[in-house]
Amino acid sequence: MRKAVAGVAVGLALAVGVPVSWELTRPPATAGTPVAQALEATGPPAPSSSGAAAPAPAVETRDAAPAAVPRAPAPVRVTVPARGVEAPLDPMGVAGDGQMALPGDVGRVGWYRFGPVPGEAGSAVLAGHVDDREQGLGALAPLRTAEAGDEVLVTDDAGTTSRWRVTSRELITKQQLPLDALFSREGPPRLVLVTCGGPFLPEYRSYRDNVVVVAEPLR
Amino acid sequence: MDRTRPIALTAGTAGAFALLFAATPALADSHTATVSVLHGIPDTPVDVYANGERLIDDFAPGTLAGPLELPAGEYDLALYPADAADASGEALLSAMDVAVPAGADATVVAHLTEAGQPALTPFVNDTSAVPAGQARVTVRHTAAAPAVDVRAGGTVVAPGLTNPNEATLTVPAGTITADVTLAGTDTVAIGPADLALAEGTSTIVYAWGSGDAGYELATQTVTGLHSSPSGVPGGSAGLVDDELPLPLVGLSVLGLAGAAVAGRRLVTSRV
Numbered sequence: 223m224r225k226a227v228a229g230v231a232v233g234l235a236l237a238v239g240v241p242v243s244w245e246l247t248r249p250p251a252t253a254g255t256p257v258a259q260a261l262e263a264t265g266p267p268a269p270s271s272s273g274a275a276a277p278a279p280a281v282e283t284r285d286a287a288p289a290a291v292p293r294a295p296a297p298v299r300v301t302v303p304a305r306g307v308e309a310p311l312d313p314m315g316v317a318g319d320g321q322m323a324l325p326g327d328v329g330r331v332g333w334y335r336f337g338p339v340p341g342e343a344g345s346a347v348l349a350g351h352v353d354d355r356e357q358g359l360g361a362l363a364p365l366r367t368a369e370a371g372d373e374v375l376v377t378d379d380a381g382t383t384s385r386w387r388v389t390s391r392e393l394i395t396k397q398q399l400p401l402d403a404l405f406s407r408e409g410p411p412r413l414v415l416v417t418c419g420g421p422f423l424p425e426y427r428s429y430r431d432n433v434v435v436v437a438e439p440l441r
Numbered sequence: 442m443d444r445t446r447p448i449a450l451t452a453g454t455a456g457a458f459a460l461l462f463a464a465t466p467a468l469a470d471s472h473t474a475t476v477s478v479l480h481g482i483p484d485t486p487v488d489v490y491a492n493g494e495r496l497i498d499d500f501a502p503g504t505l506a507g508p509l510e511l512p513a514g515e516y517d518l519a520l521y522p523a524d525a526a527d528a529s530g531e532a533l534l535s536a537m538d539v540a541v542p543a544g545a546d547a548t549v550v551a552h553l554t555e556a557g558q559p560a561l562t563p564f565v566n567d568t569s570a571v572p573a574g575q576a577r578v579t580v581r582h583t584a585a586a587p588a589v590d591v592r593a594g595g596t597v598v599a600p601g602l603t604n605p606n607e608a609t610l611t612v613p614a615g616t617i618t619a620d621v622t623l624a625g626t627d628t629v630a631i632g633p634a635d636l637a638l639a640e641g642t643s644t645i646v647y648a649w650g651s652g653d654a655g656y657e658l659a660t661q662t663v664t665g666l667h668s669s670p671s672g673v674p675g676g677s678a679g680l681v682d683d684e685l686p687l688p689l690v691g692l693s694v695l696g697l698a699g700a701a702v703a704g705r706r707l708v709t710s711r712v
Contacts, residue, residue, distance in 0.1 A: 226710065229703025236696020240689050281497045286479060286505040286647070286659035291637045315614075315640075316574030320671035336574065336614065336640035336667065352676035363681055393683075396672055405669040407641075418675030422682035429676050431683075 254370030254390035260436040261345065261403040261412060294339045295380040300331055300348055300415075302364070302388075304372045309361035311348065311376075324351055328360035337405055340376045341384055341439065344407040348376075349416040352429065362417035365391070365433050374413060374437045386413045386437035393420050393431045404434065413437040474545040477507035477566075477661060481552035481583050481647060482559050483654030486523035487533060491516050499523045503649075505661055513543035518561060520551055536561045548661060552583035552649055555604040562605045567643060571666045576614040576638035578646065581607040584631075585651035588624035593617045600624065614640035621648050621656070631656045641667020 254260070301308040314332035317323040324332045331350035333339075340346040350362040374386040394400075404414050413436070420431030478489060480500050489497040489506070497506045500523070519535040521528060534551060541547070546566040554560050564581060571577050580591045582604045591599035591608065594617060599608035601624050620632030631648055638644050643663040650656040 226703045226707035230700045230707060233696045233698070233700025233703060237693050237700060238696075240693040240696065244689055281506045281509060283497065283500065283504045283506040286503055286661065288634045288636055288646075288658055288660045290635070291639060316670050317674075320573060322670040322673050324674060334670070347673075349673045349675065351674070353678040353680040354676070355678040358678075359680055360676065366681065399672060401669040401672065407665075407667065416673045416675070418673075419681065420683045422676075422679035424679065427677045428674070429679075429682075432673055432675065 251393040252391060253368065254388065254436075257390050257392040257394065257434045257436055258400055258403060260390040260438075261400070261406065261409075261414075294342065295378040295382070296335070297333050297340050297346070297348075297376045298379045299375075299377040301375045302368065302372055302415075303375070305364040305368055307361060307364050309350065314349075322347070322349055324349055328352075328354045328357045331361055334405065338407055338411070339378070340386075340413055341411050343411060344409055345404055345412045345414045346376075347405060347414045347416060352418040352433070360417065362415065362433075365415055365417050365435050366419050368415075368435050372437075373440065374415070376413065385440040387440045388435055388437045390434075390436045392434050394434055395420075395431050396429075399432055399434070411439055413439075472513055472543050473510045474513050474541045474543060474547065475508045475566075476511050476541060476545075477505060477509070477548040479505050479548055479550045479552075479583075479647060479649075479659060479661065481550055481649030481659065483553075483650050485533070485559075487520040487551070488523055488525060490519045490521065490528045490532075493517070493528055495528070503657060503659055505659065507548075508546075511541055513541055513545075515540055518549065520559075520561075534559050534561055539563065546663065548645065550581070550583050550605075550647065550649075552605070552647075553585035553651055555585060555587060557585040557651055560605070564607060564645075566645065566663055567609060568663055568666060570668050571611060571641050571643065573668045573670045574614060574640060575611050576640055577609065577611050577643040577666065578617075578636070578638055579607050579609040579643065581605070581645065581647045584648045584656055586623075586630060586648070586656065589630060589648065590622045590624050590626075591619065591648075592622060593619050612638060614638055619646070619658075621658075631658055634658050636660065639664075641665070 296313055297311050299310055309331040311331050311333045312325045313335035314323040328351040331348050334347040338344045338346050351360045352363050353359050368388050368391045370388055372388040375383050377383045415435040417433050418429035419433035420429050422429055480502050483502050487500050488495055489500055516539045517537045518539055519532040546568045547563050549563045551561055580599050582602045588601050588603045590597045602608055616635055616637050618633050619636050621630050645661040647659040
């Protein structure tokens with residue numbers, strides 16, 4: 223009889239304890255301030271590309287002949303030393319389905335080339351696949367464990383490295399992703415890293431959520 | 442009302458004549474309008490006056506003024522030779538009571554008609570959002586020339602465009618090589634020129650000039666029309682699935698089953 227009591231106790235302990243302790247050992251779904259708040263935050267205005275606002279004449283005129291538009295150096299590498307993330311960046315646009323296009327190689331990360339370069343006004347978006355059936359884990363898979371305060375380094379093709387500090391990490395259901403804030407081209411400079419996370423939905427061969435990490439410039 | 446067919450006022454038009462900006466876009470909550478002015482009359486530097494006040498001094502052909510934020514209302518516009526001291530003499534070109542509605546975005550173009558007469562034509566600029574990854578390009582015929590075809594990369598994209606009309610396309614962002622030919626021919630009248638069509642912007646291209654003075658392209662860009670991508674994909678293998686892993690589910694179920702078996706034994710042994 224004592225054996226039976228012990229059996230019930232051990233069985234129940236297993237049944238309840240396994241999922242509970244698994245849940246407790248997972249990194250929490252969020253860290254730092256909520257993403258929406260981090261992206262709203264106002265800071266010093268971004269350096270305007272047109273330079274200091276000179277006391278303009280009554281009306282500005284300019285030569286209207288077609289001219290080439292200069293572009294800031296593109297980012298080519300991102301690293302998050304504390305999480306072991308290090309990946310080359312590819313300039314990416316929009317896929318046929320309207321979503322941001324990502325590099326097919328999960329070891330590479332896409333930079334949304336239509337948005338700002340890191341350091342310009344608004345959100346510079348870096349995104350990559352979290353995994354692939356053949357290739358395994360993606361370069362951004364460790365983002366799931368990023369913590370507020372983690373340093374992020376971005377190097378551009380002129381060799382200049384900018385330093386950023388993570389302010390928030392959040393798991394957001396894809397349907398509720400604040401896309402206009404994530405891809406904003408206004409406001410203080412932000413670095414936004416995005417990959418997939420949350421429960422895997424085999425019927426869609428896709429994850430339910432996006433892992434979103436927001437970083438601010440480190441001075 | 443057809444937005445693509447603005448009213449052209451020739452220099453000879455006298456008296457009060459309202460240039461109505463067609464179909465005002467929304468944003469009626471503001472009390473200002475955005476107005477740009479393009480000078481497309483060859484060899485004729487001018488001063489631009491609005492309601493008798495000098496608005497633009499020494500305005501050279503081929504230059505764009507603005508965008509200006511003007512209070513909504515009616516304006517008397519007049520162009521004088523650039524060396525005129527004030528607006529007391531004979532205007533080269535004028536348009537009275539030009540209605541500038543709140544929220545409108547328009548470009549007033551001083552240009553030549555197909556017959557070579559100076560004219561002031563207001564065009565309404567399409568400031569609606571552009572899909573992510575795309576760019577809008579509008580081509581306006583404001584040159585003293587007959588109908589033209591506009592080509593991008595050698596392919597006709599706007600056939601039979603006449604003065605003072607426009608054609609609008611939405612295309613993938615990028616640089617295109619554009620030229621202008623006499624309609625239905627391969628006779629190149631302008632270009633080719635490389636046009637950088639930035640994503641989420643509207644590039645307005647003006648063909649202006651005359652056979653004598655030469656034909657040119659002028660460009661104007663309206664920014665901030667971009668849209669966000671519809672989402673970010675990100676994985677397809679389930680390697681970092683955030684659900685309780687199957688072996689652990691099994692272990693938990695095993696515990697439950699064990700407890701049930703032991704419990705049953707406990708109950709039966711008591712009876």
